[in-house]
Amino acid sequence: MEQLDSVCFDLWVAGMETTSNTLYWSLLYVLLNPEVCQKVYEELDMKIGNDRIITTSDRPNLNYIMATINESQRLANLLPMNISRTTACDMEIGGYRIPKDTVITPQICTVLYDPEIFPEPYEFRPSRFLDSLGNLKKVEELVPFSIGKRQCLGEGLARMELFLFFANLFNKFDIKLHADNLNPSIEKECGVTMKAENFRVVMKERY
Ligand code: HEM
Secondary structure, X not given: XXXXXXXXXHHHHHHHHHHHHHHHHHHHHHHHOHHHHHHHXXXXXXXXXXXXXXXXXXXXXXXXXXXXXXXXXXXXXXXXXXXXXXXXXXXXXXXXXXXXXXXXXXXXXXXXXXXXXXXXXXXXXXXXXXXXXXXXXXXXXXXXXXXXXXXXXXXXXXXXXXXXXXHHHHHHEEEEEOHHHOOOOOOEEEOOOEEEOOOOEEEEEOX
């Protein structure tokens, strides 16, 4: 019972703040980029066209939205300091000798913000995840969930949640920044995950 309790707690902690903060960032980035916002609504109008609930079966038809979520995850860089590891034996990587028992903290942002992979990395540009026909590109370097044996256990769930919340939120509501904060900050508050500062929005039902 104690173990079950710990597992539930771990999943709650690892899965709640991460997903909700990413959603918050995606909303902020989209609202600060009106041309992206317009394309999100255009895709919804063209591919959905009413206020029905969007489900995972709509995912293959909503490439621009998927690209926008990918770009939000890339730019938000939610867990800049990944979980630390210890080397199990002496090793050499890229000419550097690393002794056994060295604590290593991989930084995901070195990949997510690499200008050779993602040109102008600090720009919010969902189109970098689309090919010339508007199909979603598989970009291996998009690694917000890390990689390897201990990569995020909740990736599938998180990706599903992000898609469902994002797509349904924008489909149901016309969302705008509130007049009180037309230019909200994109500064990051550093905690376990990177948090956006609070901002207000106005939401109107679309249908
Ligand atoms: C946008 C949402 C999320 C992001 C960006 C994220 C990211 C990460 C990252 C970077 C790691 C560390 C991987 C490593 O050590 O190399 C991790 C681990 C983990 N995540 Fe997530 N995560 C998210 C959502 C979730 C959800 C929804 C759950 C479960 C309900 C979850 C459960 C876990 C668990 C259990 C681990 C530890 C895995 C292990 O050590 O074997 N995460 N996550």
